[in-house]
Amino acid sequence: MTAPGATTSYPAHREVDVALRDGSTARVRPVRAQDRDGLRDFLAALSTDSRAFRFFGGGTNLEWAADWAVDVDYVNRYGLVVTTGADERIIGHAAYMRTDNRTAEVAFEVADELQGQGIGTILLAHLAQAAQDADIPVFTAVVLPSNHKMIDVFRQSGFPVEVRALPDALHITAPTSATPDAVARFDERDSVAATAALRHVLEPDSVAVIGASRKRGSVGGELFHNLLQAGFHGPVYPINRQARVVQSVPAYKSLADVPEPVDLAVIAVPAADVLDAARECAEKGVHALVVISAGFAEANDEGRAAQRELLRICRASGMRLVGPNCLGVLNTAPGIRLNATFGPTFPPSGGVGFMSQSGALGLAVVAEAEQLGLGLSSFVSVGNKADVSGNDVLSYWESDDATSVILLYLESFGNPRRFARIARRIGTKKPIVAVKSGRSIAGAKAAASHTGALLASSDANTEALFHQSGVIRTDTLGELFDVASLLSGQPLPRGSRVAVLTNSGGPGIMCADACEAEGLKLAALAEDTTETLRALLPAEASLANPVDMIATASTEHYSQALKAVAADPGVDAAIVIYTPVMGSSAGEVAAAIADVSQNSPVPVLAVLVTATAAQAPLSAVGVPSYEFPEEAVRALARAVRYSEWRSRSEEPPDPPDGCQPGRAAAVIASALSSGRSRWLEPDEVATLLEAYGIRMAEWRIVNSPAAAAHAAREMGGQVAVKAISPTLVHKTEAGAVELGLKGGRPVERAARDMRARVREQGHEVEGFLVQRMLEGGVEMLLGVVNDPVFGPVVACGAGGTAAELLKDVSVRLTPVSQRDARDMLRALKSFPLLDGYRGAPKTDLDSLEDMVIRVAALVEAHPEIAEMDLNPVMATPDGAAAADARIRVDLAAPRRPWPSV
Numbered sequence: 001m002t003a004p005g006a007t008t009s010y011p012a013h014r015e016v017d018v019a020l021r022d023g024s025t026a027r028v029r030p031v032r033a034q035d036r037d038g039l040r041d042f043l044a045a046l047s048t049d050s051r052a053f054r055f056f057g058g059g060t061n062l063e064w065a066a067d068w069a070v071d072v073d074y075v076n077r078y079g080l081v082v083t084t085g086a087d088e089r090i091i092g093h094a095a096y097m098r099t100d101n102r103t104a105e106v107a108f109e110v111a112d113e114l115q116g117q118g119i120g121t122i123l124l125a126h127l128a129q130a131a132q133d134a135d136i137p138v139f140t141a142v143v144l145p146s147n148h149k150m151i152d153v154f155r156q157s158g159f160p161v162e163v164r165a166l167p168d169a170l171h172i173t174a175p176t177s178a179t180p181d182a183v184a185r186f187d188e189r190d191s192v193a194a195t196a197a198l199r200h201v202l203e204p205d206s207v208a209v210i211g212a213s214r215k216r217g218s219v220g221g222e223l224f225h226n227l228l229q230a231g232f233h234g235p236v237y238p239i240n241r242q243a244r245v246v247q248s249v250p251a252y253k254s255l256a257d258v259p260e261p262v263d264l265a266v267i268a269v270p271a272a273d274v275l276d277a278a279r280e281c282a283e284k285g286v287h288a289l290v291v292i293s294a295g296f297a298e299a300n301d302e303g304r305a306a307q308r309e310l311l312r313i314c315r316a317s318g319m320r321l322v323g324p325n326c327l328g329v330l331n332t333a334p335g336i337r338l339n340a341t342f343g344p345t346f347p348p349s350g351g352v353g354f355m356s357q358s359g360a361l362g363l364a365v366v367a368e369a370e371q372l373g374l375g376l377s378s379f380v381s382v383g384n385k386a387d388v389s390g391n392d393v394l395s396y397w398e399s400d401d402a403t404s405v406i407l408l409y410l411e412s413f414g415n416p417r418r419f420a421r422i423a424r425r426i427g428t429k430k431p432i433v434a435v436k437s438g439r440s441i442a443g444a445k446a447a448a449s450h451t452g453a454l455l456a457s458s459d460a461n462t463e464a465l466f467h468q469s470g471v472i473r474t475d476t477l478g479e480l481f482d483v484a485s486l487l488s489g490q491p492l493p494r495g496s497r498v499a500v501l502t503n504s505g506g507p508g509i510m511c512a513d514a515c516e517a518e519g520l521k522l523a524a525l526a527e528d529t530t531e532t533l534r535a536l537l538p539a540e541a542s543l544a545n546p547v548d549m550i551a552t553a554s555t556e557h558y559s560q561a562l563k564a565v566a567a568d569p570g571v572d573a574a575i576v577i578y579t580p581v582m583g584s585s586a587g588e589v590a591a592a593i594a595d596v597s598q599n600s601p602v603p604v605l606a607v608l609v610t611a612t613a614a615q616a617p618l619s620a621v622g623v624p625s626y627e628f629p630e631e632a633v634r635a636l637a638r639a640v641r642y643s644e645w646r647s648r649s650e651e652p653p654d655p656p657d658g659c660q661p662g663r664a665a666a667v668i669a670s671a672l673s674s675g676r677s678r679w680l681e682p683d684e685v686a687t688l689l690e691a692y693g694i695r696m697a698e699w700r701i702v703n704s705p706a707a708a709a710h711a712a713r714e715m716g717g718q719v720a721v722k723a724i725s726p727t728l729v730h731k732t733e734a735g736a737v738e739l740g741l742k743g744g745r746p747v748e749r750a751a752r753d754m755r756a757r758v759r760e761q762g763h764e765v766e767g768f769l770v771q772r773m774l775e776g777g778v779e780m781l782l783g784v785v786n787d788p789v790f791g792p793v794v795a796c797g798a799g800g801t802a803a804e805l806l807k808d809v810s811v812r813l814t815p816v817s818q819r820d821a822r823d824m825l826r827a828l829k830s831f832p833l834l835d836g837y838r839g840a841p842k843t844d845l846d847s848l849e850d851m852v853i854r855v856a857a858l859v860e861a862h863p864e865i866a867e868m869d870l871n872p873v874m875a876t877p878d879g880a881a882a883a884d885a886r887i888r889v890d891l892a893a894p895r896r897p898w899p900s901v
Contacts, residue, residue, distance in 0.1 A: 008074045014130065017315050020117040021189070023196030023287070024084075024318030026091065028126055031079035033070050035090065039081070040066035042090040047112045053147040054109045069093060075134050080127055082110075082119055086282075086316040094123035096131055096139065104131055106139045108150075118189050120153035125186055128159070128176040141172040158185030180652055187421055191395040197320040197388065198396035200287035202331045202378050204264035205234050207340065208255055208286075210277045211268035212238030212246045219292060220268040221247070222342040223328065230330075230339035230346050237262065255280045264288050266328065266340045271295030271306065274324065278310055282317035289314065290340055291324035297384050298325050311386050326383025327359035330366075332376055333402055341381070343367070350375015351404035351488050353397040355390055357382055357411045365409070365477065373619035374485055377402040389414050391422050398426045405488045407480060408434040413465075416790045420469040420813065427470030431487045431642055434471050435480050436462050460811040461790045468812060468820065470645045472638045482626065482635040489622020490603035492643040493636065495572040497523035499565040500546035502577035503553040503584075507609055508546035511575055511629035518637035522546065529568040536560050551581040558584075559592040566600040573640075574600070575632050577607040586614035594621045603639070605632045653815035656693065656854050661861050664691040668864045668889050677866065677890035682724060682769050685885050692858040694851060695881040697874070698772040705751035709744035711770040718742050718773040720883070723754050725763040731884075734761055740773060774883055777876035778833045778843055781809070782851060784859045784868040786892075792859040796852055798830045799872040816856035821849040834875055847879040863892035 015029040031039075043051065043062050051060060072079045072095070082092035094108030106127060110119045131139065143150050151170065154161045158181040159174040207227060213220035220240075224247055227236045237258050238246035245251055252258050255265065255277075265281045267274055271293050281289055296307040307324060314321045322329060328341035332349035339346045343363040347370045354369070354376055356362035362381045369376055377400065380393050390408060397403040406426070413419055423432055436459075466473045474480045498520050502508035512522055522545045525533075533543050537557060542548040547565070549557050558576065566574050578589045586608055594617040597604040606618050606625045615625035626632040667688045671680055680688065682701055689696055700711040701724070712719045723736035731737045735757045738750040747770070755765045781799030786792050790813055797809030810824040825831055825848060836842040851873065859865045866889060870882040 011074055011130075014080075014126070016126070018082075018122050019190065019193035019197060020114075020119065020318075021192050021196060022117060023193060023198075023200055023320060025315055025320065026082050026084045026119070026318070027088070027315065028080055028082050028122060030074060030130075031070055031072050031081055031093075031095070035081055036066050036070045038088070038090045039069045039093060042093065042111065043109075045111065046109060050109060050112055053144055053150065054107065069095060074130075076104075078127070078130050078134070080123055080130075082123065084316075084318060092119045092123055094127050096127055096136070098134075098136060099140070102136065103138045103140055104136045106141050108153075115149060118193065120150070121157055121186070121189055124153060124157050124159075125178075125182070128178070131176040137176055139172075139174050139176055142166070143170045143172060144168075145170055156185065158182030183421070187418075187425070191398065191422070194392040194395035195399050197288065198380075198392060200263055200320065201290065201322055201329055201388070202338065202380070202396065203333075203336055204288070204338070206237070206260065206263050207232065207234065207338070208237040208239055208258060208262045208265045209268065209340075210239040210255065210265055210280075212240050212251065214240075214243055214246050219342045222344075223266060223268055223292065223340065224249075226339040226341060226343075226346065230337045232338050233336055234263075235260065255284045255286070258284070262286050264290065264340070266290045266292065268292040268342075271299075271303070271324075275306065275309055275313065278313045278319075282313055282319060285317075286319055288320045288322070290322045290326065290329055291383075292326060292328060292342065293323075294325040296324045297386070307384065307386050314387060321387035322380065323383040324386060325359070327356070327362045327381035329378070329380050330376075331378040333378075341366075341379070345370050347379075348373065348375045349377070351377055351402065352407060352484055353377050353379075353393075353400070353403040353405070354407040354409075355380045355382060355393045356409040357385070357390075358409060359383060361409055361477075365407075368477075368481065372481060372485065373616075374481065374488065377404075385414060391415060391418050394419075394422050394426060394432070397430070398422075404430055405484055406430060406432045407484055408432065408471075409477075409480075410434055410436045413462075413789060416461075416465055416813070420465055423469035423471050427642075428646060431639075432471045433474060433480055433483050433487070433638075434466065435474055435477055436466075460795070460809070461787055461793055461813070464793065464811040464813050465790065470642065472642050474638065478631075479634060479638075482624070482631050483638050485624035486603065486605060486635045486639055487642075489624060490597075490605075491601075492646070493573045493603055493640050494643070496520045496637075496640045497570055497572045498633075498636065499523045499525065499568065499571040499574045500577065501549065501558070501561050501565065501574065502546055502579070503549050503551055503558075503581060504577070504579040504609075505542070505548045507577045507579055507607065507629050508548055511577060511607070511633060512546050514630045514633035515637075518633050520633065520637055520640065523565075523568065523571045525565065526568050526570055529564050532564040533561060536564070553584065555584055555588045555592045558589050559596055562593060562596045562600075562604070566596065566602050566604065571602055573603045573605070573636055575605045575607060575629065575636070577609065577629060578611065579609040580611050586611035587617070590614045590625075591617040594618050594623055597621060597623045603636070605636060607632050648819070651817045651819045653817040653820075653853075653856075655857055656850065658693045659854070659857060659861075660691040664688050664858065664862055667691070668862055671889050672864060672891060675891070677888060679726070680887045680889060685887050688858070688887060689882070689885060692854045694854050694858070694870075695879065696885060697774050697881050697883050700770045701767055702770060703767045705748045705755070705768070708751040708768045708770050709748035712741065712747040713744045715770070715772050718775075719747065720771045720773055721747055721751050721754065722769040722771070722884070723751075723758050723763075723765045724767040724769055725758060725765050727763050728758070734758055734763065736763075771883065774874035774876060774881060776841075777874040778830075779872035780834075780848070780875050780880070782855055782870040782873050782882070784855060784865065786859065786863060786866045786890075792856070792863070792865070794824075794852065794856045794859070796824045797828055812856070814856045814860040816853055818849065818853065821852040821856075824852060825849065841877045843875040844877055844879045848873070848875050851880050851882075864889045866890040 076098040079095040081090050091111040096104040096106040098104045108123045162173040164171045209224045211220040212224040215221045238251040240251045241253050243251050265286045267277050274293050296303040331338040345367045359381050500511045593606050607629050618625045702708045721738045741747045779800035781797050783795050792814040795809050795811050808829045810827045812820045834843045869886045873882050
């Protein structure tokens with residue numbers, strides 16, 4: 001507990017912009033002394049009822065109340081304000097005051113006209129985070145029974161609330177820790193705010209184009225032309241300081257001259273003029289900006305400063321910002337028809353939402369979608385993501401009935417943990433397909449731990465993020481379209497059993513090989529199905545799957561054979577291959593496939609080898625068409641894996657039993673008392689692991705070879721001896737490990753030789769670790785790297801000295817559930833060694849899974865753990881235990897569980 005009377009400096013890291021339910025923004029920050037007059041004015045503006053609820057009476061001395069509100073030390077007395085506008089008008093206030101070691105009393109108030117915008121929930125959540133950091137685990141509040149709004153804020157926050165009746169009042173108790181339900185409720189509130197903001201962007205009532213040009217071929221000219229050409233449902237106002245008319249529409253010299261309200265402003269002027277244009281929009285009361293102009297954070301330091309100022313202008317007025325440096329946005333809905341891009345294409349209407357971080361790539365994708373007949377619902381180019389992010393766009397599409405499939409082109413993540421929660425929630429209803437560039441990390445820093453080395457030059461973090469959140473990842477844009485075409489037009493496959501129909505044996509075999517490579521199974525056709533095919537097809541046809549109908553197969557053969565295999569209860573998907581030969585036309589076959597697919601209980605995929613020009617009948621009914629079998633199989637395999645993920649029941653991570661987070665925090669705090677990063681001493685490591693029930697092999701720390709011998713005799717059996725040196729990282733390479741020693745004399749001799757050997761390499765030996773050898777078992781690695789973007793990343797794989805050579809590793813982001821731990825082990829190539837390979841005893845998999853969960857819980861609760869290596873972990877039939885462990889701690893950046901904008 002922080003000592004009473006303690007004061008800290010102003011916690012600037014707690015300043016954050018948040019989105020309100022109506023899509024506008026406001027700023028939450030700690031109270032400052034200079035807020036005194038603003039707080040007095042805020043309290044004076046409250047209604048009589050609101051003041052009575054807050055102060056248990058309407059006759060409060062507001063001067064005293066304002067003085068009390070700014071009397072904070074940021075530890076035992078803490079206050080927050082919510083502000084809006086360039087003048088930072090206070091619209092909400094919250095405070096807590098510590099009442100004892102464990103408890104603080106909390107109170108808050110919100111401007112009457114803004115109640116219902118979620119401000120109370122935001123204040124409670126951010127106040128709780130500050131209280132946690134001050135070691136205050138419990139909030140209390142005394143509330144008048146008629147103050148339903150404050151009671152509702154507590155109940156709707158997701159924090160478990162206890163309400164007890166007192167004479168003439170209610171006593172509320174709630175923990176300050178963020179429960180999963182609290183995080184889910186806050187995410188839900190944030191989703192509502194993001195959706196409201198995006199409605200101003202994608203469903204505006206009116207649009208102004210600042211920089212609209214009479215000159216076609218210019219960005220401003222094409223933007224304005226596209227808005228008119230698409231048939232936008234509302235007014236479009238051209239803003240041009242020199243022209244009276246733009247493309248036959250009367251123009252305005254400034255936004256202030258527009259007589260009607262403007263919902264969305266699209267800015268396409270030189271970067272130097274953007275800030276003035278944004279200020280005009282703020283004064284006009286515009287709700288959202290799309291800034292096409294480049295020359296901001298992507299350019300240079302001056303551009304980064306300009307982007308910060310642009311964002312400040314938007315924040316001060318509550319405007320939301322898409323871009324800068326973006327292509328624009330579009331919405332194909334018949335009642336909206338918004339094309340606020342400067343591209344040449346307005347795609348057909350459909351169920352696919354597409355977001356791109358690359359403007360130029362976005363143009364290409366929109367054009368390709370039109371070529372493929374893939375209809376888009378809406379498109380957003382987020383550019384530099386100064387404000388509106390991919391997470392916000394996902395939230396909008398979650399509630400958009402017109403969007404059934406979501407496509408993403410990503411170059412970076414702003415908040416991966418929030419992305420994972422949003423994507424996991426949406427993925428249970430709508431598939432998300434993503435291409436993420438940057439699979440390799442050039443020039444990755446050398447990592448001191450085996451885990452760090454395994455992850456530093458890989459794409460494992462992103463892979464784990466997508467895997468856990470159900471996102472379908474594709475390697476190329478071509479595969480993105482392949483999967484989108486399947487998911488947007490066909491039902492999800494029930495399983496992985498595939499029937500293949502072909503008129504040519506070669507492509508059928510290629511398809512079968514591809515299925516095996518992608519983990520799909522060729523369905524065993526039912527006897528009834530085989531009999532139907534035998535009666536239908538020529539005698540020369542092969543009725544085994546893949547079904548080769550031979551080159552003379554007619555349109556009728558395709559139609560009837562497809563009906564038969566699609567109706568087979570053992571078939572989960574059908575791939576139909578057509579190779580141009582004599583006797584049938586590609587167009588007729590495509591039409592037959594399209595006709596049957598409309599009543600098929602399973603997804604149908606068509607492969608028109610060298611005949612893609614005939615795909616029109618297929619596109620018209622949503623049957624995906626591919627040029628080669630491998631393309632179809634890859635798309636289907638991704639859909640199958642997504643279907644399997646979606647069918648699994650939710651399994652929230654549960655904290656393991658017997659953990660002592662306070663004991664672990666004490667070890668870490670002591671280690672960081674010098675204020676610098678360091679590797680923990682062996683006894684500190686052991687205490688930290690013990691606090692979370694992570695088993696280590698029996699060990700002793702000694703200061704001399706003779707003491708090592710004594711420890712070995714006490715333990716009995718075989719032992720390992722390891723040199724302790726603060727400058728040693730990889731002991732094996734330095735000859736600082738001896739294994740399989742038995743008896744005092746061999747141990748003493750080995751320790752003496754080891755000390756001399758290590759000293760010759762420039763390392764000072766401070767002592768020795770003597771550890772009982774674990775008999776038999778499989779060597780595993782279990783480790784963590786705390787990634788600055790993704791947070792703690794847990795890796796489990798083949799261990800020992802060859803860990804980095806084998807690179808057999810499975811990765812998850814925290815928190816880790818029981819299912820995650822189970823899947824991690826079974827995804828390893830070396831898993832058979834754990835499961836009784838060639839008659840060997842099976843290891844205790846439950847024990848190993850439990851260790852994975854405990855390590856994940858440890859690093860999730862203590863972000864100061866920067867790196868951890870448990871290598872090797874010996875997995876045996878009697879359980880799992882770490883034979884060696886290294887942990888590095890570092891001062892952690894403040895963690896914000898609550899999303900911000």
